[in-house]
Amino acid sequence: MTEQEIAETVNEILEEYFEIERERLLPQVNIFEDLELDSLDIVDLVVAMQKKFNVRIRDDERIKSIRTLEDIYRFVAALEKEGVSPAAGHF
């Protein structure tokens, strides 16, 4: 997946599952303070990402340091770089 495709897919999740308007989905926004997600939402965000990218990330420690939308994009890109191609779904 290209960076653009990753961002698009993550944004789709936030729009579809969390009803956040697309115009608010800017890379630098803080998902807690700006998008008002909380710890329960993060559980569902992970569930949605697992489904969308066909990965298993629930126990990945890096999730705890996610603050911005860009952090999510980078996290997914890192998964891909590690050879865990999200699109291929080997992870």
Place this chain on the structure above:
Amino acid sequence: MRRVVISGVGAISALGNDVASLVGGIEEGKSAVRYMEGWDQYIGLRSLVAAPAELKNEKAIPRKSRRSMGRMSIFAVQATEQSLDDAGLGRESLSSSRLGCIIGSTMGSAESLSETFETMLPERDLSRLSAMKFFQVVSHTAAMNVAQYLGITGCVMATSAACASSLQAIGLGYDLIRMGTQDVMVCGGSEELHPTVTGSFDILFATSTGYNDDPQRTPRPFDAERDGLVCGEGCGILVLEERERALERGAKIYAEIVGYHTSGSGEHVSQSNRASIVHCLREALASAELSPGDIDYISAHGTATKHGDEVEAKAIAEVFGDSVPVSGLKGYIGHTLGASGALELIVSLAVMKNGVIYPTLNLNTVDEGCRGICHVREPLRRDVRTVMKNCFAFGGINAALVCRHPEN
């Protein structure tokens, strides 16, 4: 003991999403029962009829509040908001520790519970589960969600006694206000339809199965051709308020609650028990300091099961004889289970207000075993000053509530 009045009502039912639609539909003799498309895919489900309500305007509840709500909790929030508006209680009054809410149901959201297992079981994989399923399926989901959404900080509870849930919620709210523990209680019950809910009755041979091609002819409470219950869904909420408080603020008063009793049969998990029902009805009358002749109308439980209707009719006959008019409302809106006590009590308040007793829909020929009581089969114009609402639930749970016209 302090006195308790009903100062607001709200309803979502298969006849519509407010109290006017519910009462108006019954006045017009409408049945909301219909054939349920897709239910025939369930092997062994023989009852393919139900009375579904319409879920609408749910997006008016912000996502962050709505995420923990299944269908039944959304119904509960909407009916509660109606009841508060009707009572003229502003949202600012809800954060008083003197205002609480008790909303009962048989269980949590059946749809959410089903989705949970459908998600988890194929691969025994818990990592696919949403964090919100727990909040949608817990037994106190309706009460909890209503209290959270509206900011209610008094007593928050859920009664769970199947078909007696909401009458127990109202009875408990009545007691809390009488005793001085709370001043205002938002009470009722909520329930949602799902094939698994009808299925749970179907496997017990308690559902109507012979009218799938002619849904509006069932259920048939007390009728010779009745063949079981038909599930419905919705929510009924009543605002209970300490009488002096309601009078002081010039609130509209629908009725005063004057008596209540609930008791167990200790006999059988599914079969109604006549002696214990008789006991419950008599205790409810005693708590109201009334005699059987003081009751002007009995809103029956009347689920249209063979056994249940007969036992209820015999119990009513034993306590009241054949002079007090009796009708049941499940022919119109189906059996709304944990919501039935509240929804049907709301209609009983309309009976008092309008001076018309609504008949039992689909009661054409009174079954031989259900005779000996005064069945209402046509709209009956009458000055109704005192009503009794009955609910009898699986588990041998009986409940009866007595309300009096506010001008008494």
